[in-house]
Amino acid sequence: MMAMTDPGKSPLLLLDGASLWFRAYYALPESITAPDGRPVNAVRGFIDMVAALMTRTEPSRLAVCLDLNWRPQFRVDAIPSYKAHRVAEAAPGTEESEEVPDSLTPQVDMIMDVLQAAGIATAGADGLEADDVLGTLAARERNDPVVVVSGDRDLLQVAADEPVQVRVLYVGRGLAKAEMFGPAEVAAKYGVPLHRAGDAYAELALLRGDSSDGLPGVKGVGEKTASTLMLRYGSVAELRAAALDPSSDMAQGVRAKLNAASDYLDAALPVVRVVTDADVHLSRSDVIPAAPADSERLNQLAVELGVVNAVDRLVSALAANGG
Template sequence: MSSPAPGPLLLLDGASLWFRAFYAIPEKITAPSGQPVNALRGFTDMVAALITRHSPSRLVVCLDLNWRPQFRVELVPSYKAHRLDESAGADPGAEEVPDNLTPQVDMILEVLEAAGIATAGAQGLEADDVIGTLATRESTDEVVVVSGDRDLLQLVRDDPQPPVRVFYVGRGLAKAELFGPAEVSAKYGVPQDNAGPAYADMATLRGDASDGLPGVAGIGDKSAATLITRFGTLEALVAAVADPDSELAQGIRKKLTAAQAYLEAAAPVVRVVRDAEVTLSRPDLLPTAPADPDRLQTLATTYNTESPIKRLITALETNTASATR
């Protein structure tokens, strides 16, 4: 009887998941110390559920070492500016984060370390860039990216490289959607053979208020997708705008001409970095048992997370994919 095939490389957008856990579970759930642990419990349960669902052989929780990288701010100063913490005494450039979430991030990292689950970051860059780099350089296993950030749809791909899929959890795990090139094409109207890069180009045109990207005035989802489908890439569209002989409606040409400086700046802001210097906390092979079970049990008791941590341990022990490596 043949062994089961190795499972995928699962790349988790850490902050995206623990923010969602924080808002999904009441803060009244606390540790014996009185400290809220809603994000910790919810995040731990999500990791256990994702392991059970996707049976990965490898897993990395990707971190923001800089949530608002300087190169993006220099190109588009409004990038994430609305998320800056402007409260008295806040560090310059700090993100506005709920007071009861910040301590739980350290708790989450403690649990991941004791469980033996790898984390990864890149100096000066966002988790998106870590994910983009790890997904791009993967040459062995299928990649499944888990995030509530639609920008990561730009990473989807099929063969000849191992495929990359995005498990979009923006509406919660129960309503999560798995996207490949076909699904991105069907939902957003971009060409399937170039769906990932085309999505990034469409997003640049359309803009994204959640990231402080204004987009081109008067260009929405449908018109952005139509333009990228017609011209193939944002670069080709910009070249057509500059060519007086190109077949562009006068109104569209006027809008794009007015936004030329924005488009040149925003394209590298929207596109994730794919060649970052990523540092992993440990090898990404998903263990079949906790790396430090005694420490994990202590954390479970200290933080009132016995049930979620038990579910995580069960998910590790019953995940046959990692055992094939």
């Protein structure tokens, strides 16, 4: 297993909040309930994941990153199909929202209450997704190595070695089967140039498309072809330049596909790239406290929600990693 970060350095741990609590919700049965009968499967699973991730990565700083806008307008303006299949039906004149299971929505509020009482920072940026918050916090870090945890492959683009190590722990198949990615692992698994593996992964996604985000991709270009093209030309910019150059030896079929997708490629590149200069707001310091910020409230929530054991594990993780 590859090392989490540089030996002897405690990382900044950045968690993709919604990605983790959705996975917790679907991993555990709704029969897990509070004493009053409310489902708390996502709450218990999420708390356990946070505690386990803290134990695994031994961070000194932690932030749970939030979607303040799960479908940013600039992305929808560029690609109207962006996440359109996830929009819940809404009454005329009401604001659109993401389709979320009815029994998960109240659990998100419970999770926020637990994080606040525990003293764990949350982070968000007005009008932007958690991806953009994660991307910004990772890009601006200059002191500590960074571990980003998400079940969204889009975040592989933030993997880096400079100016600090940024590693992405991909949990799309669950925490037990999590995979750690640095630039070398991204390049090896997805077939992109090592020297710009993060950016190249975003461009690979641009070419092949992403049905989970409603990105159509270039018609007739799948992941294997996209990888072949990225390895040969190095970037989408060079690839497009070759497609427009009549003297290049690019196959006519590929040339035709790329030129036919010119408008899409112009519009979609800013959609697939995470924002790295967002105005991120933290709810509190990201330094992990050695003890809960409000022990009385945290204990009250643990009993009220029936997650005493999970909260105990979280408190132990705070004590082990807090300063």
